[in-house]
Amino acid sequence: MANDTTAPSVPTKMAGVAVSATAVRLTWAASTDPSSGSVQAPSAGSVQASGVIGYRIYRNGKVVGTTAAMSFRDAGLSAATASTYRVAAYDAAGNQSGQSSQITVSTLSASANHAPELLPVGPRSLPVGLPLQIKLEAADSDGDKLQHRASGR
Numbered sequence: 001m002a003n004d005t006t007a008p009s010v011p012t013k014m015a016g017v018a019v020s021a022t023a024v025r026l027t028w029a030a031s032t033d034p035s036s037g038s039v040q041a042p043s044a045g046s047v048q049a050s051g052v053i054g055y056r057i058y059r060n061g062k063v064v065g066t067t068a069a070m071s072f073r074d075a076g077l078s079a080a081t082a083s084t085y086r087v088a089a090y091d092a093a094g095n096q097s098g099q100s101s102q103i104t105v106s107t108l109s110a111s112a113n114h115a116p117e118l119l120p121v122g123p124r125s126l127p128v129g130l131p132l133q134i135k136l137e138a139a140d141s142d143g144d145k146l147q148h149r150a151s152g153r
Contacts, residue, residue, distance in 0.1 A: 004093035006035040008052045011070075011087045011097065016105035021079035024105045026057065027071045031089035031097055051091055058086045058099060079110035 013029040033051040057065045057072045060083055064074060077083065083106075086099040 007095040008089040023075040
């Protein structure tokens with residue numbers, strides 16, 4: 001939208017948790033774009049003609065990534081280290097919101113044992129009558145095995 005000069009709302013409800021000695025997971029509430037009234041869809045990879053299209057993640061004041069989802073996994077960090085995070089939304093016209101409130105998240109110590117983190121599958125649509133197939137993946141830095149059970153008819 002060429003004449004859209006209104007920035008999206010600032011992301012809220014910022015939260016973070018250490019998932020290993022080298023990674024943290026961040027989450028936040030969706031931003032809206034007042035010029036279009038749209039809310040960022042929670043599924044990664046969604047394309048919108050206008051409105052909020054993504055989020056920039058800041059660690060210690062520098063951009064470390066972008067995502068279309070309301071979560072981000074920051075990996076490759078040092079063990080037992082605290083980092084500060086903020087998030088800003090941006091829209092299809094290139095306008096960026098202010099940054100969210102700052103949070104501090106520390107990675108686990110190198111000797112900490114932590115269960116694998118199941119990575120998001122995201123929403124899926126399937127026509128009636130077709131079999132459902134979902135690939136599950138997990139991330140783990142200390143070698144734990146992922147165990148899961150599924151039942152259905």
